[in-house]
Amino acid sequence: ALCAPLNTVFLNVYDLAAAASIPNAVLCNSIVKTFGAFHAAVEVYGEEWGFYKQPDPEQCGICRSRHSRRHSVHVYRQSVNLGETHFLDWEVWKIIREELADRWPSSRYDLIHCNCIHFAEALVELLEVKPVPPWVKGLHETG
Numbered sequence: 001a002l003c004a005p006l007n008t009v010f011l012n013v014y015d016l017a018a019a020a021s022i023p024n025a026v027l028c029n030s031i032v033k034t035f036g037a038f039h040a041a042v043e044v045y046g047e048e049w050g051f052y053k054q055p056d057p058e059q060c061g062i063c064r065s066r067h068s069r070r071h072s073v074h075v076y077r078q079s080v081n082l083g084e085t086h087f088l089d090w091e092v093w094k095i096i097r098e099e100l101a102d103r104w105p106s107s108r109y110d111l112i113h114c115n116c117i118h119f120a121e122a123l124v125e126l127l128e129v130k131p132v133p134p135w136v137k138g139l140h141e142t143g
Contacts, residue, residue: 006045006089009082009129011120013136014039014074038136039074040120041065044127045089049096051119057107062100062119080136082129095126 004010016037041050048068051061069076087095100122108114121132 004081005084007084007087008044009085009124009127010043010068010079011082011124011132011136012041012043012048012069012079013077014041014071015077016074037138038077038117039071040117040132040136041068042120042123042127043068043079044085044092049119049123051104051109051116052106053109054106057105059106060101061104061106061109062096080133082124082131085127085129087127092127096123099126 016039039050041048043049046066046068048065050063050065052063054061069079085092100119104119104122117132117137121137124131
């Protein structure tokens, strides 16, 4: 990832809980991998974009972090290279601001039906790169 061009789009995948907090971590890890209970965010141009429930439901649910692959709650698992976007950095910002911001208010967040993985799917489609892999989408598709 360090040698990848800046316009490379990564899907950063996180486990929902720290393995240490789960009594049978091995069993849980295999269940998570089988059913896909993950948090995900999209990294491009050194910034990570995710969708979250905010304290104020009127707030935009899209959050940007300059600290990719780190999360205060979820545990980083891996990054999936989705290819290079042909958009420039300022165009990515414009897409997020004009195409997504109004459609992804915090009040829309739902753990099963409208979550970070749904947002990632929408963003990577607009960036015209590979889709979110099925193993990441597992659990939210069964809901």
